[in-house]
Amino acid sequence: MTTIAANLQHVRAQITQACAHSGREASAVELLAVSKTFGVDAVIEALDAGQAAFGENYVQEGVDKILALRALRADVAVSWHCIGPLQSNKTRLVATHFDWVQSVDRLKIAQRLSEQRPDHLPSLQVCLQVNIDAGPNKSGVAPQELPELAAAVAGLPRLRLRGLMCIPEPTADVGAQKALFDQARELFEQLKARGHALDTLSMGMSDDMTAAIAAGSTMVRVGRAIFGSRPFKAAAAVA
Ligand SMILES: *Cc1c(COP(=O)(O)O)cnc(C)c1O
DSSP, X not given: OOHHHHHXXXXXXXXXXXXXXXXXXXXXXXXXXXOTTSXXXXXXXXXXXXXXXXXXXXXXXXXXXXXXXXXXXXXXXXXXXXXXXXXXXGHHHHHHHOSEEEEEOSHHHHHHHHHHSOTTSOOEEXXXXXXXXXXXXXXXXXGGGHHXXXXXXXXXXXXXXXXXXXXXXXXXXXXXXXXXXXXXHHHHHHHHHTTOOOOEXXXXXXXXXXXXXXXXXXXXXXXXXHHOOOOHHHHHTTO
């Protein structure tokens, strides 16, 4: 077994265990493999180990990988999620090549994505990124502005609003992790109570997915625990 296959097996076991611990079905939590900074060869290894959903942060890198994979494995069904900060000049690439965008945090970006989504493709699946711990330099809509943004995005013709995504500041304190994820879950439930048919609460990464699952996450986004650690330079480029 390759390392990636073994890592995937381990992460899936962790998800199953975290679900069992909170009385949830293991099938209630989807695993998104975050392949940013890794090549298409790593994606293929994961694919061959049964992984079919991948997340990318950098738009051009993601598009290159999507096209490379399509050329090598035209027959396989893969879903690609854009999870990185989005600029206006990149929305067309995203709308053309990705299946999901989890990092929508303002209406202007959502409008462009809807206008630019090609007619022959299904609606672009969207999560709103919420700035749950009010980090001043962070992406994400403020919780108090979320209902208005959700209502506007839900009305766009070529997008389908699926839920929320959040990236809390890293902390080793599991109780603190859980408290923030609980707040995200609460916002998610409030939007559903307002009539939005949402099914995706994307939260939890390599180091905090157990707390996220305990708080009701339906999708964990895992990079390092599957593919190994990333070079520092790439990590810095996130900012
Ligand atoms: C990089 C990244 C991940 C994965 O993080 P790991 O710590 O490698 O599991 C998840 N979500 C987002 C938005 C990311 O940028």
